[in-house]
Amino acid sequence: MIKDKDQSWTSFIIEALILIGIVLFIRFYIFQFFRVSGPSMCPTLNILQEECQYGKGEFIFVNEISYNFFRKPARGEVVVFHPPHKKIFYIKRILGVPGDTIEIKNGKTYLNNEFVEDYQLDESYLSPRNDGRTRTFGRESFTVPQGHYLLFGDNRAESLDARQCFWSGGCDGTHTPFIPKKNITGKAEFVIWPFWKSRWIENELAPLLELETIVE
16 A cells, blocks of 8 residues: 555555454454365365375365354364464364264264254265274263364364364363364365365255254
8 A cells, every 4th residue: 555645644544554454354254265284184175186185285265254243153064273272273074063962982973962862973074984983082972062162074084183182192181172162263165276176165964954953
């Protein structure tokens, strides 16, 4: 931005501050672009040349405005967030919302809440390597507290997620499996690069929302 020769410095500074405010508002409350790194969400994300990428991969558009102003995160959505004890961003899928109990039995995941009991999640997004092979790391049941969410990676064999409390040292008094709502940046909405692989990122567990509506 260039100051007009006839413009006062006061007016110029006010306009600059307004512009900076608009940019920051969009950056923190409307949307962001992220680049996915690592294999934890394969095959949903980061499959290039038919191989799971272990380094930097796809660019995604992250919708922040929905969670900030209109609704809460939903089960099955892929989201970007950071754990309370780390400043780096992760991308995982929400398996449990407040009030849910997610159980892992014989490698499969089951949902219990006020609407359904022992409901096996149809995780069609899992690869054959991961389908029915979810490891527990010593904890088989997760009851999600209010204001928090439970998130797993789609590539269960190579995902550092709620099962290990997002920490290679495992769960302890400091590291817990659940992510506060305030730590969720937004919903991963769309793959924007590579252009030939651009696509919407689907919520594969959306039918559960319809089931709960019918029960209600």
